[in-house]
Amino acid sequence: xxxxxxxxxxxxxxxxxxxxxxxxxxxxxxxxxxxxxxxxxxxxxxxxxxxxxxxxxxxxxxxxxxxxxxxxxxxxxxxxxxxxxxxxxxxxxxxxxxxxxxxxxxxxxxxxxxxxxxxxxxxxxxxxxxxxxxxxxxxxxxxxxxxxxxxxxxxxxxxxxxxxxxxxxxxxxxxxxxxxxxxxx
Numbered sequence: 001x002x003x004x005x006x007x008x009x010x011x012x013x014x015x016x017x018x019x020x021x022x023x024x025x026x027x028x029x030x031x032x033x034x035x036x037x038x039x040x041x042x043x044x045x046x047x048x049x050x051x052x053x054x055x056x057x058x059x060x061x062x063x064x065x066x067x068x069x070x071x072x073x074x075x076x077x078x079x080x081x082x083x084x085x086x087x088x089x090x091x092x093x094x095x096x097x098x099x100x101x102x103x104x105x106x107x108x109x110x111x112x113x114x115x116x117x118x119x120x121x122x123x124x125x126x127x128x129x130x131x132x133x134x135x136x137x138x139x140x141x142x143x144x145x146x147x148x149x150x151x152x153x154x155x156x157x158x159x160x161x162x163x164x165x166x167x168x169x170x171x172x173x174x175x176x177x178x179x180x181x182x183x184x185x
Contacts, residue, residue, distance in 0.1 A: 019092040019103060021059070021070075023114050023146065026085045031154045036133035039153070043083045046118065046143040050081045058145040059090045063117055067098040069148070086116070088146055102148055113152030117145040 027043040049055050059077050061067035070076035070090035078089045094100050105111045124140030 019094070021088070021090040021092055021148075023088040023090075024085045025088075025114055025116055025146070025154065027083070029154060030135070033153050037136070038130075038133065039136045039138065041116075041141070042137060042139045044081060045124070045138050045141050046086055046116075047081050048121075048140065049143045050079050050086070057143055059088065059092075060117075060145050060147045061098050061102045062149055063115065063145070063147045064098075065145075067096075067102075069099055069102060086143075106148070111148050111150055113149040115147045115149045115152045115154070116143060117147060118143045 027041055027045070030038050030040045032038045049057070053072070056071050056073040057077065057079060058065070058068055058072075059070040061069055069092050072079065076091045076093075080087045092099055092103070094103055102111065118141040120138055121140040121142060124138060126137045126139070128135045128137070
């Protein structure tokens with residue numbers, strides 16, 4: 001069964017007691033974060049941290065570091081950065097109460113969004129006036145985490161679910177990574 005938007009950023013695939021989450025966070029899309037305040041994350045804004053594979057990046061439930069679902073250092077999160085989007089793949093285990101809660105909320109249609117958590121690097125943003133509003137364009141940021149959320153700031157980042165077949169041990173899983181940041185006016 002498939003849930004979420006066709007353009008959607010996240011897809012959950014369940015098999016053998018585990019779940020594989022596949023997601024896509026598109027670049028260069030403008031999102032209104034608050035009335036008169038918009039944000040756009042430019043292509044490859046997260047590339048430096050994603051390419052620094054020693055840096056851990058997390059997949060969380062609701063931006064809560066007390067509720068981790070996957071991470072690069074644990075070997076359960078892969079991230080790939082392209083000129084169009086950041087693509088993630090996370091292997092989730094339902095061995096924690098918050099993972100079971102997340103999976104149940106997703107199945108109930110309550111959690112469909114993907115939200116990046118990040119810090120803007122020095123000189124990595126430009127703010128433009130637009131009439132009475134502002135547009136913040138982010139060109140460089142340190143991606144810390146992605147989170148499954150109920151209402152993402154970027155509506156194109158959604159969650160879907162379907163059955164999957166795990167990769168064989170000899171298949172390449174390198175190259176997938178993750179993204180996050182929030183503008184605090």
